[in-house]
Amino acid sequence: MKQAKTLTPQELKAVFAHVVTRRHGARDRAIVGLSFYAGLRAHEIASLTVSNVLGVDGRILSETLLDASQTKGRRARKVFLSDKLRDELKRYCNARGPQNSECEALFLTQKARPFTANAICHLFLAIYQQVGLRAASSHSGRRTFITKLASKGVSVRVLAALAGHASISTTQRYIDVNDEQIRCAIELM
Numbered sequence: 001m002k003q004a005k006t007l008t009p010q011e012l013k014a015v016f017a018h019v020v021t022r023r024h025g026a027r028d029r030a031i032v033g034l035s036f037y038a039g040l041r042a043h044e045i046a047s048l049t050v051s052n053v054l055g056v057d058g059r060i061l062s063e064t065l066l067d068a069s070q071t072k073g074r075r076a077r078k079v080f081l082s083d084k085l086r087d088e089l090k091r092y093c094n095a096r097g098p099q100n101s102e103c104e105a106l107f108l109t110q111k112a113r114p115f116t117a118n119a120i121c122h123l124f125l126a127i128y129q130q131v132g133l134r135a136a137s138s139h140s141g142r143r144t145f146i147t148k149l150a151s152k153g154v155s156v157r158v159l160a161a162l163a164g165h166a167s168i169s170t171t172q173r174y175i176d177v178n179d180e181q182i183r184c185a186i187e188l189m
Contacts (some may be wrong), residue, residue, distance in 0.1 A: 004139035006147050006176040011133060012036060018131050027107060030092035031123065035141025037085035039163050042124070042138040043117040044070055044079075048106040053081070053089050060086040060093070066164075077164045146174040151181045 007015070019028040034040045034048075047070040055061050062081055068074045081089070105114030115123075121138040128136040146159050160171040 002135070003173075004137040004143050005133065005135040006143045007036075007133070007136065007140055011131075011136075012144065014131050015127060015133075019127060022127075024110065026092045026095035028123065028127065030088045031107060031120065032127070032141065033085050033088035035124070035138070036144055037082050037088070038079055039142045039145035040079065041072055041117075041142060042120040043072065046105075046107065046115045046117045046120045050104050050106055053106060054093065060089050062086065071164055073164060073166060075164070075166075080162070143174050143176065146171060147176045150175045151178075151184070 015032060016029060019025055019032055022028050031045055034045050035042075044066060047066075052064045052066070053061055060081065064079050064081065066077055066079055068076050071077055107115045107120075109115055109119060124136070124138040124140070128140070133140075142163070146163055149159055149162070150156070156168045156171055156175075159175075160166075160168045163171055163174070165171045
């Protein structure tokens with residue numbers, strides 16, 4: 001099975017620039033951000049609730065706990081939200097307006113229904129198609145997230161924890177090796 005494309009910094013910039021032009025730009029930027037800045041899967045993004053990102057004081061959390069029903073491996077895990085991602089989520093929550101309850105789905109379709117994992121996958125495909133990216137999928141953000149951190153020297157054990165992988169061998173399959181990484185590695189000598 002072919003792996004999802006890992007996006008270059010220029011391609012990612014083009015994706016973010018494009019999503020703001022869409023009808024639900026703040027929502028779509030937050031969804032893309034969760035994929036590229038937290039490495040979340042489509043199912044995990046679709047399953048997020050308001051209480052996963054907003055504290056009782058209305059502030060965006062710096063970390064959240066996904067319960068077993070929200071993860072692929074059916075194991076609860078902590079997800080850390082970077083400042084950059086928290087800014088995206090704050091913009092989205094401000095644009096979204098008041099929530100009805102903390103257990104309400106974070107992302108709603110234009111018909112005010114919670115997104116499904118399949119709908120998130122289709123959203124990513126539409127965005128990538130509109131930007132002109134081939135071989136990119138809903139998993140591209142996750143692969144890019146892991147590859148980018150690996151290229152910055154983050155250990156595979158930390159990457160596995162961030163990705164929610166039980167085995168580092170799974171995480172290693174996500175890491176693309178490119179010429180820039182090889183150039184940086186050789187300069188360490």
